[in-house]
Amino acid sequence: MSKLVPAVRSGDVLIPALGFGTWQLENGTARPLVEQALAAGYRHIDTAQIYRNERDVGAAIAASGIKRDEIFLTTKVWVDHFADGDLQRSAERSLEKLGVDHVDLLLLHWPKPAVPLAETLAALNEVRDRGLTRAIGLSNFPSAVMAAAQAVSKAPLATNQIEYHPYLSQKTLIAAAAATEAGTSITAWSPLAQGKVAQDPVLIRIGEAHGKTPGQVTLRWLIQQGVIAIPRTRTPARIVENFDILDFDLSEAEMAAIFALARPDGRIGNWLDDAFQWDAD
Ligand SMILES: NC(=O)c1ccc[n+]([C@@H]2O[C@H](COP(=O)([O-])OP(=O)(O)OC[C@H]3O[C@@H](n4cnc5c(N)ncnc54)[C@H](OP(=O)(O)O)[C@@H]3O)[C@@H](O)[C@H]2O)c1
Structure with a gap:
């Protein structure tokens, strides 16, 4: 059985299509789970300043013995740190907590109108120019704000990390990212609809037709579209289960049946500032 995770070209970097999410893994819980994920074969770890687990994630990476350049590490700048100077300092603090000299991807966690986009993007580019991150990108940016951010960014925006699972279409935003000159990829957060897919x-x-679970089918559906998925679990057996999606293909009819599950009320997490609007679907 092949365990080679495909990589998705994203701006000027390659991102492993399957990563391990760490939201809500606080108070020391992230460390053993990230260690298990790395042992299971994951080479892409997703954290954020607001998750309060950067130290644990860094400790797990250090303990793994895996070479730093074999792991794709993402963190996200929280919205309070979007001003020039503050953003750069917050990135330095993240690196110190993670115990690394650079991350692979640094994202703006949610769009916020308080600081002009041009100021925030210039600060983010400076962090990249200083080598503190290999790539920069966005999270939760609707297509209009994504385009506005790219227009003021020197470097390509590698990914837009958004809520995406079978119950939420995201057709417009995915098409907009695919059409960018920068080659922005889509990373799906809550790829398992926070566990709802299991029922x-x-x-x-x-899944029964392939000897796979509903979670595995969902993750396969995402990576088969060229989307990056970052499932999270506290259950050791599911760390292995969620990685075991590389040895089967979904047919066109199966892909279409999963696309048909999207519904207007499918969004789970919505912290978008009132100044912005989600794409229609
Ligand atoms: N950028 C953003 O704004 C943003 C927002 C949310 C999340 N994220 C990122 O995306 C990651 C994933 O999203 P998420 O944590 O919200 O949700 P998720 O990965 O869709 O779902 C996690 C939930 O699903 C359960 N689960 C995991 N594997 C399963 C399986 N194979 N079968 C059935 N249930 C399963 C887990 O339960 P157990 O733990 O009990 O196994 C957990 O309750 C986060 O950890 C974070 O890194 C980013």
Whole structure:
């Protein structure tokens, strides 16, 4: 069985299509789980300043013995640190906590109108120019704000990390990212709809045909589209389960059946500032 995770070209870097998410893994819980994920084969770890676990994630990476350049590490700048100077200092603090001299990807966590985009993007580019991150990108940026951010960014915006799973279409935003000159990829957060996919009859039926679970079918559906998925679990067996998606393909009909699960009320997490609007679907 092949365990080679495909990489998605994203701006000027390659991102492993499957990563391990660490939201809500606080108070020391992230360290053993990230260690297990690395042992299971994950080479892409997603954290954020606001997750309060950068030290634990860094400790797990150090303990793994895996070479730094074999791991794709992402963190995200929280919205309070979007001003020039503050952003750069917050990135330095993240590196200190993570115990690394650079991350692979540094994202703006949510768009915020308080600081002009041009100021924030210039600060983010400076962090990249100083070598503190290999690539920069966005999270939760609707297509209009994504375009505005790219227009004022010297470096390509590698990814837009957004909520995406079978119940939320995101057709417009995915097409907009695919059309960018920068080559912005899409990274799916809450790829398992926070566990809801496990009870879905359509996903259960498709899984049965392949000897796979509904979670595995969902993650396969994402990476088969060229989307990057970063599932999270506190359950050791599921760390392995969620990585075991590289040895089967979904048919066109199966892909279409999963796309058909999208519904207007499918969004789970919405912290978008009132100044912005989600794309229609
Ligand atoms: N950029 C952003 O604004 C943003 C927002 C949210 C999340 N994220 C990132 O995306 C990552 C993933 O999103 P998420 O944590 O919200 O949700 P998720 O990965 O969609 O779902 C996690 C939930 O699903 C359960 N689960 C995991 N694997 C499963 C499986 N194979 N079958 C059934 N249930 C399963 C987990 O339960 P157990 O733990 O009990 O196994 C957990 O309750 C986060 O950890 C974070 O890194 C980013």
